[in-house]
Amino acid sequence: MKKKVIEEYNDKLAPLYDKVTKGEFKWIAPKKVAKKLLSFVKRGDLILDLGCGTGQSAESFIKKGCKVIGIDISSEMLKIAGKKHKFWKLYKYDIEKGLKNLGFKRNFFDVVIVVGVLEFVKNFKKIMKEIVELTKPGGYIAFTYELLIKNRKLQSKRVSPLGEGLLKPIPKLLLFKVYRYTSIEIQKILNKNKIKKICNEKFIGYFKTKKKIPIYYQVLIGRKC
Ligand SMILES: C[S@@+](CC[C@H](N)C(=O)[O-])C[C@H]1O[C@@H](n2cnc3c(N)ncnc32)[C@H](O)[C@@H]1O
Numbered sequence: 596m597k598k599k600v601i602e603e604y605n606d607k608l609a610p611l612y613d614k615v616t617k618g619e620f621k622w623i624a625p626k627k628v629a630k631k632l633l634s635f636v637k638r639g640d641l642i643l644d645l646g647c648g649t650g651q652s653a654e655s656f657i658k659k660g661c662k663v664i665g666i667d668i669s670s671e672m673l674k675i676a677g678k679k680h681k682f683w684k685l686y687k688y689d690i691e692k693g694l695k696n697l698g699f700k701r702n703f704f705d706v707v708i709v710v711g712v713l714e715f716v717k718n719f720k721k722i723m724k725e726i727v728e729l730t731k732p733g734g735y736i737a738f739t740y741e742l743l744i745k746n747r748k749l750q751s752k753r754v755s756p757l758g759e760g761l762l763k764p765i766p767k768l769l770l771f772k773v774y775r776y777t778s779i780e781i782q783k784i785l786n787k788n789k790i791k792k793i794c795n796e797k798f799i800g801y802f803k804t805k806k807k808i809p810i811y812y813q814v815l816i817g818r819k820c
Contacts, residue, residue, distance in 0.1 A: 599689065600770045601715055602668045605648075607767075609671035612649050620801040622651075624710050624739045627814045629655035631794045632706070632737045635816075636661060640705035641683075643729060645690050646712030650676035653708075657681055661706075666690060666697070691716055694725035702731045709738040711800070714773045715757075720784055727788040730819045736790060741800065742811045743775035749808055750775060760803060778813055790817035 598606070608615075616622035629652070636642070638660035644653045647665030649672055657663050662683040667673050673685050688697060690712075707726050716722050719740075730736055744750040749760045753775055758768030778795060785792060793816045800812030 599668065600767065602689070604767050604771065605667075605669035606671040609649065609669060609675055612672065612675070613651070616651070616801075621799075622711070622801045623798065624800055624812060624814065625651040625654070627796075627798055628652055628708060628710050628737050628739065628816075631796070631814060631816050632708070632735065633659065635735055635793075636706055641703070642706040642708060643699075643704045645694075645707065645709040645726070646715075647676055647682075647685070648672050648711070650680040650682065652710040653682065654680055656706075656708075690722065691718070694722070694729060699729055701728050702734075704729050704734060705731055706735045706737065708736075711739055713738055714741040714775070715771065717772075717774065719774065719776065723784050723788055727790060727819060732819055734819050735793075736817045736819065737815070739800065739812050739814050740781060741773060741775045742797065742813055743777050743780075744811060747811070749803060750811060760808070781813070781815065785815075785817055789820045791820055792817050 633655055640661045642656050642661050642663045644663055644665045647653055647667050653663045657680050665676055665682045665685045666688050668689045670687050673687055677685050707730050743753055754772050756769040757771055757773050795815050797811055797813055799809040801810055803810050
């Protein structure tokens with residue numbers, strides 16, 4: 596079957612991912628999430644990491660003794676994740692196809708984390724509903740999203756190609772989209788899904804282009820009522 600552009604792109608990116616995210620882009624979201632969430636998590640907790648990449652976000656939780664199941668669309672990302680960390684299980688899957696098909700029971704996970712992924716998912720409301728279904732009552736949901744900010748050129752559109760704003764456009768990066776939300780929109784979705792907000796903080800997710808333009812994200816930790 597033909598690969599989705601995002602899969603093809605991430606397969607190519609995988610061997611460089613840790614180097615570029617820690618270097619040039621200064622991607623700090625995994626550390627942000629760990630700092631906010633770690634104290635709520637216990638050894639042995641079962642965690643679902645959607646879009647796990649090379650395992651940057653899972654690392655602290657695996658070290659704490661949690662059982663982390665990682666899901667990613669890119670087999671190359673998963674290979675690296677498996678070499679670097681002791682994931683409980685790793686599955687290749689496109690989360691846009693619906694989380695129900697993964698076959699996990701409802702109320703199964705103590706924690707679901709989704710870091711640096713939801714900006715690439717078209718139907719945020721649908722996936723959030725599915726994430727909440729998989730989380731135990733009293734369990735935690737931790738995710739990041741890219742902010743929609745009216746007065747910032749690179750973040751003022753609700754949807755735009757990832758490559759927009761680059762000095763020299765990279766064709767692949769123009770082929771898939773980034774979806775942005777305001778904090779109020781996300782809050783409404785959480786209310787609908789009976790998620791109590793524990794933390795909601797703005798941060799610079801990464802720096803774009805050689806001009807180092809900050810791209811603002813939000814980290815959200817919520818608890819299922
Ligand atoms: C920016 S990386 C974030 C990786 C990791 N969560 C972290 O914080 O370092 C985005 C990851 O999401 C994965 N991804 C994007 N769209 C996906 C989809 N529809 N289904 C599963 N994984 C997806 C990519 O392959 C990539 O590994």
